[in-house]
Amino acid sequence: MTPHGPSLPHPGTGEPFLSPVPPGAGWPADLATQRTPRASTADEVQSLAASSRTLDQLDARVQVCRACPRLVTWREQVATTKRASFAEQPYWGRPVPGWGDPHPHSLIVGLAPAANGANRTGRIFTGDRSGDWLFAALHRAGYANQPTSVHAADGLALTGVRITAPVHCAPPDNAPTTLEKATCAPWLDRELTILEPGLRSILALGGIGWQQVLGAARRLGWQVPRPAPKFGHGAAAVLTMPSGRSIQLLGCYHVSQQNTFTGRLTEQMLDDVLGRL
Ligand code: SF4
Numbered sequence: 001m002t003p004h005g006p007s008l009p010h011p012g013t014g015e016p017f018l019s020p021v022p023p024g025a026g027w028p029a030d031l032a033t034q035r036t037p038r039a040s041t042a043d044e045v046q047s048l049a050a051s052s053r054t055l056d057q058l059d060a061r062v063q064v065c066r067a068c069p070r071l072v073t074w075r076e077q078v079a080t081t082k083r084a085s086f087a088e089q090p091y092w093g094r095p096v097p098g099w100g101d102p103h104p105h106s107l108i109v110g111l112a113p114a115a116n117g118a119n120r121t122g123r124i125f126t127g128d129r130s131g132d133w134l135f136a137a138l139h140r141a142g143y144a145n146q147p148t149s150v151h152a153a154d155g156l157a158l159t160g161v162r163i164t165a166p167v168h169c170a171p172p173d174n175a176p177t178t179l180e181k182a183t184c185a186p187w188l189d190r191e192l193t194i195l196e197p198g199l200r201s202i203l204a205l206g207g208i209g210w211q212q213v214l215g216a217a218r219r220l221g222w223q224v225p226r227p228a229p230k231f232g233h234g235a236a237a238v239l240t241m242p243s244g245r246s247i248q249l250l251g252c253y254h255v256s257q258q259n260t261f262t263g264r265l266t267e268q269m270l271d272d273v274l275g276r277l
Helices: 042-050 055-063 069-081 129-140 178-198 207-219 257-262 267-274
Strands: 004-009 016-019 106-109 161-164 201-205 236-240 246-252
Touching: 042 055, 042 178, 055 178, 106 178, 106 207, 129 257, 129 267, 161 178, 178 207, 201 207, 207 246, 246 267
Parallel strands: 106 161, 106 201, 201 246
Antiparallel strands: 004 016, 236 246
């Protein structure tokens, strides 16, 4: 989609942007440019992910990916129609890559960007209630320099932790299809490969994140226990690399409003799991 409509000021920098935001326009933490190679098919995701040499190169390529037609349409449609309360803001409207410490000891794996959260702000878990919960907890645990996360220029920084998602585009009803999860999987495989030498744990937020991490581990030749470990809050499994080094996979209920509003996930439960990273 060609961005259209008026340029609106970024809530942090005040710079004007169209929605969706074109690559290389100066959005905070936009690593892509007009020249960044774009994947338009699953095969192109595979080859561009596999040839990414650095985390920044990988993230830039993710930021311009167009391989899932339904998700591209949805993310851009939301970016132009917008929620009424954000009508005066530009929407990112592109894939949201992983974000945080570039040399983390722990990787947090969620599900997918929220339509009016990360799909608006361009930074994972930023701009919605789920992110409020997660970043407040990361701050209590000493991994975040501030407890709030409102936009991509708010000064938030993570130490020791990076957050990513197995699906990088906002899906309708927060429900990616099996094909969309498979198409996006090579980005996660490559991210894990790049990060693996420094990782000691992976925290899966929700059952889909857990399953996607196990799938990535098998594709990468890591040893996964049999029978396959089941997801649950506080569940743990040991994954072993071909080198013999092991990392811990931890499960945590997702920080969705459905879980936090109902008390299925409490602050204490989240703090307890983060304490095991
Ligand atoms: S979900 Fe993943 S593979 Fe599909 S368009 Fe978005 S970034 Fe590309």
